[in-house]
Amino acid sequence: MKSNQITVEISDNRKEKPAFSSLQFGKTFTDHMFVMDYTEDQGWHHPRIVPYQPITLDPAATIFHYGQTVFEGLKAYLSENEEVFLFRPEENIKRLNRSCERLCIPQVDEEIALEALQKLVDIDREWIPNVEGMALYIRPFIISTEPNLDVTPSKSYTFMIILSPVGAFYKEGINPVKIAVEQEYVRAVRGGTGNAKTAGNYAGAMLAQKQSGKSGYSQVLWLDGKENKYIEEVGSMNVFFKINGEVVTPELSGSILEGITRKSVIELLKHWNVPVSERKISIDDIYDAYKNGQLEEAFGTGTAAVISPIGELFWKSEKLIINDGKTGELAKKIYDALTGIQTGKVEDPFGWRVTVQ
C-alpha cells in the first residue's frame, strides 16, 4: 500500500475564482480532487489527483440504494504570512476509519490519506481565501460503488477528497444562535450509527431542522433516542454548557459524534484549569440550572463555526435566554484560542497545527 505513489494530473482548464466575500458554504469547488479505488483483489489502489470532474456510476451502485458511505470535514487555513495550516488532520482520518468500521467499509491507510490531503490542498492552495475567518473546507468521503441490489457490503469503493472555499461562518464576527430542543424526531440511538460520520444520520435530521427553521431556529438540539431526555448534540456541533463555573458536555454515549473541536475544547479547558466534565446531562438539569440562575453559557463546537454561542434555547413552550442572548466570555476566549492556533496567530502548545508544504 505504501508503495502506492499518488499521481498528479494538473487541470489545464482552471476555473475562475469567485469573489470570496460572497461565498456560500459548500457550493464552490476547486480545480482538483483526489481519487483512490478499492476492489477486493487489489485493496485500495491507484491514488491520484485529477481535475475536478463528475463521477460516473451504475444506477445499481449500492451508494444509491443502501447508503454505504462515510465522510469527514476539516479545514485548511491561510496564515498572515501565507503559510497553509491544517488542524489535527490525523484525528479526522482516524475518525474516518472508525466510521468505516461501523459501515463495513474497508479502512484506508492513514499515511496515504494524510499525504493525499496535504498534496491536494497544496496544489489548490490559491483557493484558500486570504480573508480573516475564511478557509478552505476539505471533504474526504468514501462511497460504495458495486452494482448490486442485495443488502450486503459492497465489493468496490471510491475514496475521494474535494475542496470548497468557505466564507466566515459569522459575517460580523462570532454571534449567538437560537436553538430549539427537538421533541418529536430523534437523530440516533445507542446501537445505531450516531457515532459514525455517515450520510443516513444527516438525511434523517433534515425534517426536524426544516420544521424548526420555520419557527426561526437555526438548528435543533437532539435528545437521546431511548428516554428522550438526555442532551446529545446540535446539527453539526457538539454542545457545552457552563453551569455555576463548571463546563459540562454530554459524554460519548455511542450515539453522538466524537467531535474534534469538542475534544480540543476539553483539552484546552483542562490546560487552563477550568473545571470541565463529560457526563450525562438531561434537559431538566439544564432547565433547573437556568431557573436557578446558574446557566452561565451554552455553545456548540464544530469545524464549520469552531464555537457557536447559544443565545436562546427553546424548550416546550419556553424560551431560555442564556447570558442575555450574548456571546459568553468563555466561549469567546475558546474561540480566539482555537482560531488563533488554526491560523498561526498564536503559539500551539499542543502540536495541533500541521503545516502544508
Next chain:
Amino acid sequence: MKSNQITVEISDNRKEKPAFSSLQFGKTFTDHMFVMDYTEDQGWHHPRIVPYQPITLDPAATIFHYGQTVFEGLKAYLSENEEVFLFRPEENIKRLNRSCERLCIPQVDEEIALEALQKLVDIDREWIPNVEGMALYIRPFIISTEPNLDVTPSKSYTFMIILSPVGAFYKEGINPVKIAVEQEYVRAVRGGTGNAKTAGNYAGAMLAQKQSGKSGYSQVLWLDGKENKYIEEVGSMNVFFKINGEVVTPELSGSILEGITRKSVIELLKHWNVPVSERKISIDDIYDAYKNGQLEEAFGTGTAAVISPIGELFWKSEKLIINDGKTGELAKKIYDALTGIQTGKVEDPFGWRVTVQ
C-alpha cells in the same frame, strides 16, 4: 404534470440474457430504465424510458454526503399464459411518497409513477424469467443531485426505475431460515427513519448482519431501540408469530417498515377468519410461549421471499427451534395463496393483481 408524456428511446444494443437458473439477486439488469428529473422551477419533469446506462453526478451531489434518498421494491410475475402481473404496485408508490415526506424529498405524481412502472416492465417483458418462482424485481428510487455540502434538502433530484430478473428465493421450494435476535445493534428508533425506505437504514444494518452471518444466521431479528425488548422486524422482512392459534405481528411502531406483504397477510388471515392481531410483542413473550409449547410458527414476510418460515431463533445463548425447524402449515398456506395470486394461478378476490398491458 399529467400532461407530461413519457418518451421512449429503445436500446439498439440489447444485452444477452443470462441463464435464468444461475441468477443471483440484484446483479443483472435489463435493457432499459426510467428516468425523471426534479428542479425547483420545473418540478418533476421530462419522464423518459432510455437504454440502461450509467449516472453522472458532481462529486458534491448531496446523495454522496447526506444520503437524501428513498427507494421501493416490487416484482413483476409472468403467468403460465404469458401475462405479466404486478402485485399492489400502487401501495409501493404510496409508500415511496410517505418515505419522501420523511426525507424532505418532493413527492412524485402517483399516476405517472405507475404508468412508468408498467411501461418499463412492458418494454423489458422478455426479461421476466418464465421459470416457476422467478420474477422481475423492480427498483424505483430517488436520489438527491444538487452539488451542495450544506446539510439542507437538495434542490434537484432524479427518480429512476431499474429492473433485475431474480431467481427463486428458495432454490428447492420454501425453506426455513435461522435468525439471531440482535442484542447490540439497533436498526431504528421511534422518531428516526425506520418507517421510511431509505438508504441509511440499510447501511446501518450491515454490521449486525455480517456478524450474525459468521455464526451461521441468515438475518437478525431487530429489537426496539428504546427498551431493547420489543420485536421489530427482520432484515428486509416483517415478522409474524403463531402463538396458541393466534397470529401476531408487531404493531406499526413508527420504527418498522409498513410492509406490503405484511398488510396482505393480515388481510388474507382476516379473510380466512384466522385470528390475527398487531400489537407490541416482547422477546420475553416469545420466549415464554416457546417454553410453554405455544409458539407454533414464526415467519418473515417481504417482497423478496414472500414468506420465509423461521425454523430457529437464537436468543441469548439458547436456540429456540420452532415447529421442529420445518415450514409451518399456515406459512405454507399463506405462501401458496399469495404466490398464486401474484402469478395468476388462483382467483384474486382482493383486486391485488394488476395486469401489465
